[in-house]
Amino acid sequence: MEDKNQESNIGDTCNLNGNCSPPTKNISINLNHGKNIDDISTPSELKFDEDFEFEDPDVTAKRKEMEICLENPDIVNIEKWQSFAKSKGGLIADEYRRRIWPLLVGVTRDEMTEPPSLDELSTHVEYNQVVLDVNRSLKRFPPGIPYEQRVALQDQLTVLILRVIIKYPHLKYYQGYHDVAITLLLVCGDKASFPLLCRLSYGPTAPLAPFMQTTMQPTQHLLNYMLPVIRRADDKLADCLDKAGVGTMFALPWYLTWFGHSLNRYSDVVRLYDYFLCAPPLFPVYVTAALVLHRAPAVYACDVDMAMMHCLLSRLPDDLPFEDILVTAxxxxxxxxxxxxxxxxxxxxxxxxxxxxxxxxxxxxxxVERAGRNRAANGVLARLRRVLPRSPLARGAALAAAAALLAVYAYYRPDLFSR
Structure with a gap:
């Protein structure tokens, strides 16, 4: 069982660097199930593309340089790894990402320990909920893998998530966290993905920390930076979005999962992760702004209607030019x-x-008005009951007459019934 970190919740205050560091106090773990991105958009099924025969000459040259650096990584500075990750093509392939992603966030070999077994964590209070979320992430697994391997990956993902929320009990697990975790697990394996996910979840500049607070307020506040960025770049587009009243909710799954929940192509997801792992914590918000700016023609062609605009923006096409979008961001x-x-x-x-x-x-x-009308109607009925005869036949006739009189009154005084 992982040791619990004795630090607890600071509340919902996070700065622009994602600093949500808590004061010292131990509290129980509480999953934030209100943050359910499945209510916002349907998770995309990943497409694991085959390698293309053609490769850009610049990318080929970078591949050779990366291989040289990986022969003796200890003498390579962090700026070099960041340059590889941010430049065209990113880290190119998972064989390089597996070794470089941990370096980008400062993970050492000593931190890559053997994970506990699932049985050791199965008594945890939130075990069942995490398992449910992991089962919902089947579309994020490589297609066509043998059943035994898929089950093993699911177990590893469950263990990975539980280890983090056990180590940092003040963090509130959110639905969508597993989209980030599965990406790290698929690339880095179960040993390296744990310290890597810890770096992303806790610390002064941890980019996922704002999402793991008691409420969504810190996340919503940071996502709101998208709109001023769009307005500064394209005032007409900002006016169109504002007129439709679409807000920022369409981009929430993008931000919470670093686009892992919303993109179909695995190559696009890991390319973005290359960049995000060495970018400022708020940089994914600028990518959302760049993406909306890229789709401006589609926005202009859409009806100025909140529901239709939300539907358009939340569904990302497969052919987005992410290299250009990253440059714009x-x-x-x-x-x-x-x-x-x-x-x-x-x-x-x-x-x-x-x-x-x-x-x-x-x-x-x-x-208040509805309650007043109801009270008035009830008062009329009460008075009618007092004056109506007790005989059922006579009472029916009286009610019919009253209804007819009321209809005539409504015809001549419709203003009394129009509210």
């Missing part, structure tokens, strides 16, 4: 530092809060 980040956007995000959230207050007040008024 990098440019957007360089030109729009997150600290420069704080005022615009705060103003946006104040407007949203004011609109929410107005909507709630309007709903409250409707309830």
């Amino acid at each position: 990098k440019k957007l980040y360089d030109e729009n530092d997150p600290t420069d956007l704080e005022g615009e995000v705060d103003a946006l959230e104040r407007r949203e809060e004011e609109q929410r207050r107005i909507d709630e007040e309007r709903l409250r008024q409707r309830r």
